[in-house]
Amino acid sequence: MYQQATQAYQQSANTSASADPRALEAEALMKAAARLSVLQREWDTVSREERNETLIFNRTLWTIFVTEATASHSELPLELQNNIANLALFMFNRTMEMMGGAEPEALETMISINKSLAAGLRGQKANI
Template identity: 45%
Template sequence: MSYGASAYARVAQTALSPREAEAAVLIKAAGRLQTIQEDWQNQSGALNEALNFNQKVWTIIAGAATAPESQLPIEIKTSIAELSTFVFKRMIDTMIDPKAEKLSALININHQIAAGLRT
């Protein structure tokens, strides 16, 4: 039975649309940040790793959305660029002056964008 379940899991992973894959990665990044936020006292260096992962995710999203060949409307390209700028600034601010509450905005943004990608 477990063979069938693992085979299904592999197919499900490869059958994701690009939007679903982007949403899944955003949720993964949010989950990492949320785990750190919930256990702030014991995060022991994991914060920068989670922020770096989130930065990579947002670099890819911003790059793909704002690329000249992107077929997104200019308004959406602009909005994603502005949101990315906010995300990058918040990540840098959190690295410089770490506080658990600073992660809330990043977690929320990732969840909101992921939800939008799934609709």
């Protein structure tokens, strides 16, 4: 699953090579937020496998973000690196809660974080 998400992210980057990397990251976050929103709405009608696939997609995206943000070559300020790491940790923990049977309303915070971060990457005010 990690490999699939990475390949999808890379393919998107390759097809938009001239695009701003921040715009690509924002697009990936919005895609994850959209998938989580659909999952939340259709929680009772989707299989456990489909739930987990969507949750793992989001977790994989956050794994990529936190890995890049905290890498030794990262030029991000330490405070921002720590903030991203804390958000990723929240996402990882919430993902486990959702896989363990939490109510679909618990997805709302994950969706909001993805949308807010995407808006910030686009230089927009979050509209959630």
